[in-house]
Amino acid sequence: MDHPSLLDVISFGPDGWAPAMLAAAAMTILIASLGFVIGGVIGVGGAWAKLSGGRVTRALADAYTTVLRGVPELLVIYLIYFGGSAGVSSVARWFGVHGFVGLPPLLAGSIAVGATMGAQFTEVFRGAFQVIQKGELDAAIACGMSISVCFRRIIAPLTLRYALPGLGSIWQVCLKESSLVSITGAVELMRQAQIGASATRLPFDFFLVACAIFLIISTASGVIFAGAEAYFLLGSGRK
Amino acid sequence: MSDVVKRPAIRVTDLHKSFGSLEVLRGVSVSAQQGEVISILGSSGSGKSTLLRCVNMLETPNSGTIELDGEEIVFPPSIRSKSSNRKKVERLRSRLGMVFQSFNLWSHKTILENVIEAPIYVQNRPRADCVEEAKALLHKVGLFSKLDQYPSHLSGGQQQRAAIARALAMRPKAMLFDEPTSALDPELVGEVLKVMRALAEEGRTMLVVTHEINFARYVSTRIVFLHEGAVEEEGKPEEIFTSCRSERLRRFLEHVDVR
Numbered sequence: 001m002d003h004p005s006l007l008d009v010i011s012f013g014p015d016g017w018a019p020a021m022l023a024a025a026a027m028t029i030l031i032a033s034l035g036f037v038i039g040g041v042i043g044v045g046g047a048w049a050k051l052s053g054g055r056v057t058r059a060l061a062d063a064y065t066t067v068l069r070g071v072p073e074l075l076v077i078y079l080i081y082f083g084g085s086a087g088v089s090s091v092a093r094w095f096g097v098h099g100f101v102g103l104p105p106l107l108a109g110s111i112a113v114g115a116t117m118g119a120q121f122t123e124v125f126r127g128a129f130q131v132i133q134k135g136e137l138d139a140a141i142a143c144g145m146s147i148s149v150c151f152r153r154i155i156a157p158l159t160l161r162y163a164l165p166g167l168g169s170i171w172q173v174c175l176k177e178s179s180l181v182s183i184t185g186a187v188e189l190m191r192q193a194q195i196g197a198s199a200t201r202l203p204f205d206f207f208l209v210a211c212a213i214f215l216i217i218s219t220a221s222g223v224i225f226a227g228a229e230a231y232f233l234l235g236s237g238r239k
Numbered sequence: 240m241s242d243v244v245k246r247p248a249i250r251v252t253d254l255h256k257s258f259g260s261l262e263v264l265r266g267v268s269v270s271a272q273q274g275e276v277i278s279i280l281g282s283s284g285s286g287k288s289t290l291l292r293c294v295n296m297l298e299t300p301n302s303g304t305i306e307l308d309g310e311e312i313v314f315p316p317s318i319r320s321k322s323s324n325r326k327k328v329e330r331l332r333s334r335l336g337m338v339f340q341s342f343n344l345w346s347h348k349t350i351l352e353n354v355i356e357a358p359i360y361v362q363n364r365p366r367a368d369c370v371e372e373a374k375a376l377l378h379k380v381g382l383f384s385k386l387d388q389y390p391s392h393l394s395g396g397q398q399q400r401a402a403i404a405r406a407l408a409m410r411p412k413a414m415l416f417d418e419p420t421s422a423l424d425p426e427l428v429g430e431v432l433k434v435m436r437a438l439a440e441e442g443r444t445m446l447v448v449t450h451e452i453n454f455a456r457y458v459s460t461r462i463v464f465l466h467e468g469a470v471e472e473e474g475k476p477e478e479i480f481t482s483c484r485s486e487r488l489r490r491f492l493e494h495v496d497v498r
């Protein structure tokens with residue numbers, strides 16, 4: 001690799017970086033997806049707590065969203081990575097393993113993304129639920145639906161209908177936030193680009209390629225979200 | 240047959256309901272024999288909707304008894320029965336078909352899907368049977384050609400007829416109607432009343448809150464007049480319309496327009 005060029009960066013050949021970059025892209029998608037799912041689960045719980053919880057659960061949910069929306073995401077990642085690792089290290093000490101034991105970066109990263117996104121999810125779900133016509137819920141209850149059936153068959157699809165635009169933008173944020181997770185050592189796109197850049201002294205080329213891959217991912221997911229939106233809008237009178 | 244005690248399909252006894260300090264129902268008792276059509280009249284705010292919503296427990300009564308088809312729920316529930324109460328409430332609700340003023344069809348489901356939803360997911364009946372029965376019901380209310388449409392594509396009258404089909408699909412013991420024609424344009428009222436009249440003639444038990452005075456007079460078997468959360472007068476339509484005792488009811492009837 002005496003005169004590396006952009007072609008080497010995107011080549012699948014023996015000296016090419018394409019396989020590494022693609023693996024990193026997969027890692028990015030994985031972190032973002034796991035973070036999205038974790039955030040979604042937190043969001044359902046948070047919205048439920050805010051809408052129908054008692055005073056204590058409501059206060060807890062409010063505190064959670066206020067804190068996580070007000071603190072820089074990088075800080076949350078640090079807190080979860082080092083906090084989690086400290087926890088793991090002290091457990092490891094019990095088993096005679098000394099020194100720093102890191103939380104697996106993928107795990108720490110996706111939990112951190114999930115925790116910050118959970119606050120956004122909470123607000124999006126809550127807002128969407130409040131748009132549902134109360135009469136549609138009355139009708140579900142009136143025909144004897146249990147709360148779990150009502151949630152699955154009526155509340156969830158109707159909430160999703162109104163939440164999907166918000167969820168689309170949350171997903172884009174998840175993608176971008178996954179790059180912050182590089183500080184934990186997870187080799188996602190950002191980190192891989194840095195590695196390649198310092199190995200080949202071609203920072204611009206690597207970051208350009210990383211940028212292109214990010215754009216491809218977000219464009220593709222935009223198409224998927226648009227399809228989902230169209231599906232859930234069926235019957236809303238807007239379609 | 241004479242020794243068979245006629246048991247009412249629905250019996251509501253001494254129902255009380257307050258919202259905060261506002262006492263909306265002050266001890267209402269109403270019962271409907273099998274096949275009876277009871278029209279509930281009363282001015283705005285007299286508690287008609289609250290009464291119906293209490294009967295299927297969309298609102299929890301403060302006290303009183305609700306008996307449906309021989310099964311009874313007492314409010315407030317005793318501590319001992321609290322846990323089993325939720326299932327019982329759901330079971331009783333599933334035996335009452337409710338039709339709302341604003342239709343309340345599920346907007347994310349087609350008309351057919353609206354009608355088969357509860358039979359499948361509440362009563363756990365086989366899907367194919369439910370579809371077949373739903374189609375027959377939609378045919379009966381004149382909506383067979385609309386079964387693949389979403390509610391937002393239908394007129395108000397069509398939506399209300401679909402909502403009636405949805406309620407019937409549960410094979411309810413009794414039907415509750417809360418001003419089913421009040422949200423409709425005048426020219427659409429007739430098609431819904433026609434369906435309701437057909438149900439009455441089939442011998443269905445119905446509690447109908449309505450301002451349609453002709454329905455009350457010519458279709459119902461009994462009229463209950465509510466005033467400020469209590470039954471002010473009740474009786475057969477011919478008695479009520481020719482010689483009611485209550486001065487308030489007389490004034491109420493003078494004000495509704497008899498077409």
Ligand SMILES: Nc1ncnc2c1ncn2[C@@H]1O[C@H](COP(=O)(O)OP(=O)(O)OP(=O)(O)O)[C@@H](O)[C@H]1O
Nearest residue numbers: 258261263281282283284285286287288289290418
């Ligand atoms: N969920 C509620 N919270 C507080 N007050 C309520 C609630 N529902 C009804 N009310 C009050 O109870 C009273 C009776 O209401 P209800 O809807 O039963 O009257 P109605 O006879 O159906 O009147 P209308 O003919 O206008 O429909 C009204 O004063 C109303 O404001």
Ligand SMILES: [Mg+2]
Nearest residue numbers: 287288289418
């Ligand atoms: Mg009312």
